Amino acid sequence: MDEEPRSFAQWLEFLRIDRAHGAGQLAQLALRGMIDQARVVSAESTTDLITTLSAQAEQMAAVRPSMAPLYNLLTRWRAQLEQLHDADLAQARTKATERGERILIEAAFAGDRVADHAAALLDGHRTLITHSYSSTVLKTFSALRRHDVRAIVTESRPLYEGHQMARQLTQWGIGTTLITDAQLGLAVADADVVLVGADTVLADGAVVNKTGTYLLALAAHDKGVPFYVCCESFKQADTTQPHLEAMPPKELTAPDLPHLAIQNIYFDVTPARLITGWIDENGFRPNR
Amino acid sequence: MDEEPRSFAQWLEFLRIDRAHGAGQLAQLALRGMIDQARVVSAESTTDLITTLSAQAEQMAAVRPSMAPLYNLLTRWRAQLEQLHDADLAQARTKATERGERILIEAAFAGDRVADHAAALLDGHRTLITHSYSSTVLKTFSALRRHDVRAIVTESRPLYEGHQMARQLTQWGIGTTLITDAQLGLAVADADVVLVGADTVLADGAVVNKTGTYLLALAAHDKGVPFYVCCESFKQADTTQPHLEAMPPKELTAPDLPHLAIQNIYFDVTPARLITGWIDENGFRPNR
Numbered sequence: 119m120d121e122e123p124r125s126f127a128q129w130l131e132f133l134r135i136d137r138a139h140g141a142g143q144l145a146q147l148a149l150r151g152m153i154d155q156a157r158v159v160s161a162e163s164t165t166d167l168i169t170t171l172s173a174q175a176e177q178m179a180a181v182r183p184s185m186a187p188l189y190n191l192l193t194r195w196r197a198q199l200e201q202l203h204d205a206d207l208a209q210a211r212t213k214a215t216e217r218g219e220r221i222l223i224e225a226a227f228a229g230d231r232v233a234d235h236a237a238a239l240l241d242g243h244r245t246l247i248t249h250s251y252s253s254t255v256l257k258t259f260s261a262l263r264r265h266d267v268r269a270i271v272t273e274s275r276p277l278y279e280g281h282q283m284a285r286q287l288t289q290w291g292i293g294t295t296l297i298t299d300a301q302l303g304l305a306v307a308d309a310d311v312v313l314v315g316a317d318t319v320l321a322d323g324a325v326v327n328k329t330g331t332y333l334l335a336l337a338a339h340d341k342g343v344p345f346y347v348c349c350e351s352f353k354q355a356d357t358t359q360p361h362l363e364a365m366p367p368k369e370l371t372a373p374d375l376p377h378l379a380i381q382n383i384y385f386d387v388t389p390a391r392l393i394t395g396w397i398d399e400n401g402f403r404p405n406r
Numbered sequence: 407m408d409e410e411p412r413s414f415a416q417w418l419e420f421l422r423i424d425r426a427h428g429a430g431q432l433a434q435l436a437l438r439g440m441i442d443q444a445r446v447v448s449a450e451s452t453t454d455l456i457t458t459l460s461a462q463a464e465q466m467a468a469v470r471p472s473m474a475p476l477y478n479l480l481t482r483w484r485a486q487l488e489q490l491h492d493a494d495l496a497q498a499r500t501k502a503t504e505r506g507e508r509i510l511i512e513a514a515f516a517g518d519r520v521a522d523h524a525a526a527l528l529d530g531h532r533t534l535i536t537h538s539y540s541s542t543v544l545k546t547f548s549a550l551r552r553h554d555v556r557a558i559v560t561e562s563r564p565l566y567e568g569h570q571m572a573r574q575l576t577q578w579g580i581g582t583t584l585i586t587d588a589q590l591g592l593a594v595a596d597a598d599v600v601l602v603g604a605d606t607v608l609a610d611g612a613v614v615n616k617t618g619t620y621l622l623a624l625a626a627h628d629k630g631v632p633f634y635v636c637c638e639s640f641k642q643a644d645t646t647q648p649h650l651e652a653m654p655p656k657e658l659t660a661p662d663l664p665h666l667a668i669q670n671i672y673f674d675v676t677p678a679r680l681i682t683g684w685i686d687e688n689g690f691r692p693n694r
Contacts, residue, residue: 272588273658275561275587275588276586278660281661284660284663284666287665288664288666293665294665294666295666295667295669296658296660296669297669297670298563298587298617298658298670299587299588299618300560300562300587300616300617300621301617301669301671301674302621303617303620303621303674304617304620304671305669328588329586329592330587330588330589330591332592332625333588333591333621333624336621336624336628337621340624362592370561370586372566372569375572375573377575377576377579377580377581377582378576378583379581380583380585381583381584382585382586382589383592386591386592
């Protein structure tokens with residue numbers, strides 16, 4: 119984001135409307151927001167501070183219920199807050215900040231490790247196809263860029279996050295082909311491998327990611343192209359029931375007509391049976 | 407089209423750039439253009455007329471090589487021209503016109519019959535999902551509209567032909583849901599049946615239609631939703647090798663970046679194994 123939001127209300131609004139970041143990045147930005155709050159929020163005592171921050175973090179996580187990583191990182195931080203009851207108020211603010219920063223460092227490190235594992239696994243593949251925008255997929259391309267790799271990326275309707283993906287890849291000199299989402303079935307046959315990020319990995323291994331990922335997985339399966347998912351372990355949910363967020367219909371800029379409903383669901387679910395394997399910071403886990 | 411093109415060159419250009427019509431409609435418009443030519447083209451003799459018209463019709467068919475119906479209707483007319491060598495020039499012009507008009511009437515009648523068969527087959531289904539714009543699918547909805555049917559339609563990138571579909575359906579009072587193409591995998595589970603048109607049906611039953619149709623067929627197969635194709639028999643090709651047209655990259659309105667190629671392939675191929683059955687003016691043909 120160009121201008122960092124400041125107040126808690128501004129943070130909530132930023133998180134609510136953001137489409138430019140994947141769930142992992144957004145979770146880290148949310149924790150960054152809570153670290154800001156730990157410094158500035160009004161509190162009369164340490165317990166008051168902890169209670170207030172914990173409630174705010176809970177509220178923040180609820181803004182994007184599709185995104186398990188938002189919940190996971192903020193919950194990790196809330197658990198650490200509970201260890202600060204013995205500190206005085208000033209110390210508690212400092213420690214809440216430090217614990218948050220440490221979680222952010224671990225999360226960034228996890229992202230780098232995911233990309234290292236993915237790059238090691240995919241080295242030798244010539245053309246990778248992906249869908250939408252993913253920071254871990256981007257990091258993997260960065261690790262592979264000296265190896266003459268090529269990219270196929272989707273525009274990713276309605277808000278074209280894929281343009282951002284294409285911009286970054288081409289800045290690194292990676293030859294990139296941009297397609298409409300509907301061309302995924304054609305283009306997957308031109309790729310050696312599929313690599314996508316995830317907003318959430320469900321307890322059964324199914325992957326919640328930008329709508330269209332399921333179609334890419336079906337096409338990859340049909341054409342015999344391996345389909346890998348790469349993301350940090352903090353994206354794992356303990357449920358098999360995803361919440362799939364609907365976004366404002368106006369994002370489709372469609373005609374406003376009587377009898378017409380516009381559906382704008384941002385995420386779909388790719389079942390584990392269509393996934394060749396999962397990559398996280400601990401390494402590669404093949405399917406079965 | 408708002409303003410009917412007149413000269414042969416204008417007809418060619420109209421056919422070349424048109425995205426608003428399906429292949430069947432476009433084939434009929436092309437023949438309408440040739441009927442115009444039969445009236446006005448310069449010719450010194452009947453043989454000269456036949457040779458000129460036949461060459462023009464051949465040239466017209468080559469403008470959109472993806473579209474078998476264009477080739478089929480024009481070839482049917484060219485065969486009839488060859489029967490006119492005994493007529494004088496004025497008679498030959500009149501007969502060439504009449505034969506063309508007869509082919510157009512038969513084509514329109516075939517389209518109506520397709521829709522009748524499709525409506526009879528699908529009556530009782532509550533929600534139909536389709537992709538892009540198809541005049542035969544529209545006619546089927548028209549036949550079903552008293553039966554409380556609902557529609558799910560895609561926007562159909564890059565030029566949003568689905569908006570035209572939605573506009574017509576909602577004018578008939580049919581409750582319609584518009585989705586991005588990428589939501590096909592989600593939305594197919596909300597439908598009882600898939601009905602799509604075809605630009606061409608290949609000799610092995612595979613269907614060439616607007617890009618994304620193959621993804622819809624994969625999702626329908628995965629979710630157990632029947633997938634029907636409806637089109638006139640003049641859309642059948644005698645080849646199994648489709649030509650898939652690429653259109654101008656600028657239609658995607660994507661950023662212009664070094665190292666970035668933009669791919670805009672308009673049609674994909676849905677293999678017969680994903681198709682529940684085909685409907686043409688002669689009736690319904692189930693798969694196997």
